[in-house]
Amino acid sequence: MIFSPLHAGNPGPMTGAGNWTYLLPGAVPTLVDAGVGTAGHLDAVAAACGGHLAQVLVTHGHGDHAGGAPALAARWPGARFAKMPWTERDAAHAVAWAPLADGMSVEAGDTRLEVIHTPGHSPDHLAFWHAGSRTLLAGDLLILGTTVFIPASSGGNLVDYLHSLKRILALGPRRVLPAHGPVIEDPETLLHAYLEHRHHREHQVLTALESAPRTIEQIVARIYPGLTREIIPMAMETVLAHLMKLLHDGLAARDGEQWFEVQ
Numbered sequence: 107m108i109f110s111p112l113h114a115g116n117p118g119p120m121t122g123a124g125n126w127t128y129l130l131p132g133a134v135p136t137l138v139d140a141g142v143g144t145a146g147h148l149d150a151v152a153a154a155c156g157g158h159l160a161q162v163l164v165t166h167g168h169g170d171h172a173g174g175a176p177a178l179a180a181r182w183p184g185a186r187f188a189k190m191p192w193t194e195r196d197a198a199h200a201v202a203w204a205p206l207a208d209g210m211s212v213e214a215g216d217t218r219l220e221v222i223h224t225p226g227h228s229p230d231h232l233a234f235w236h237a238g239s240r241t242l243l244a245g246d247l248l249i250l251g252t253t254v255f256i257p258a259s260s261g262g263n264l265v266d267y268l269h270s271l272k273r274i275l276a277l278g279p280r281r282v283l284p285a286h287g288p289v290i291e292d293p294e295t296l297l298h299a300y301l302e303h304r305h306h307r308e309h310q311v312l313t314a315l316e317s318a319p320r321t322i323e324q325i326v327a328r329i330y331p332g333l334t335r336e337i338i339p340m341a342m343e344t345v346l347a348h349l350m351k352l353l354h355d356g357l358a359a360r361d362g363e364q365w366f367e368v369q
């Protein structure tokens with residue numbers, strides 16, 4: 107699979123160094139993820155696709171992945187835009203989205219990509235699999251050197267996320283092209299580390315509930331001591347994601363703001 111990594115030029119507190127998008131040149135010049143529509147990104151896309159962009163495949167509806175769609179559509183009015191529908195979010199990135207679903211096969215560049223639904227970070231999250239090279243275009247499913255944020259109160263779901271990780275592990279990927287950070291050359295090691303990390307966090311959350319009911323704030327204070335004020339809301343979302351999984355598994359329950367262990 108031939109591709110050019112193109113940086114979206116959007117560094118920031120939520121995106122780190124910013125997003126990678128991937129251009130597959132060929133019969134169907136295809137951009138994977140739309141970036142945010144910076145002039146530099148649009149010019150890089152134009153240079154990499156030889157002036158003609160046929161298609162934009164978007165991994166999920168977060169602004170740093172889908173937000174550039176209207177700017178790309180203005181520059182390439184004939185391009186097709188496709189993602190899995192997420193009704194509440196897609197209107198914010200107003201182009202005529204063609205719906206993608208798990209199991210589809212899409213022509214891209216000079217090859218084909220398989221569409222894999224990988225919810226968890228968001229409900230509409232897709233990864234694109236190139237079987238020939240065992241390469242996964244992974245969006246926000248995996249990031250080298252850190253963990254993926256699961257926004258439990260806005261579409262994130264840890265049960266789904268763990269299932270998605272196991273599904274990708276079963277594919278046996280050789281290389282993962284993420285939307286943030288460097289190319290992942292040993293994805294199986296990272297996938298195992300991710301699963302181990304979540305298992306460890308779950309144990310910490312359960313331990314925090316052992317002696318008494320706790321609020322999310324109390325659990326955060328126990329398992330993430332010394333967090334700065336700006337980071338606390340994200341830690342609370344992460345703890346909520348774990349609590350929702352424990353609720354799903356029948357290991358925790360809630361009474362108002364209080365969470366407690368189910369014996």
Ligand SMILES: [Zn+2]
Nearest residue numbers: 166168227246
């Ligand atoms: Zn995202």
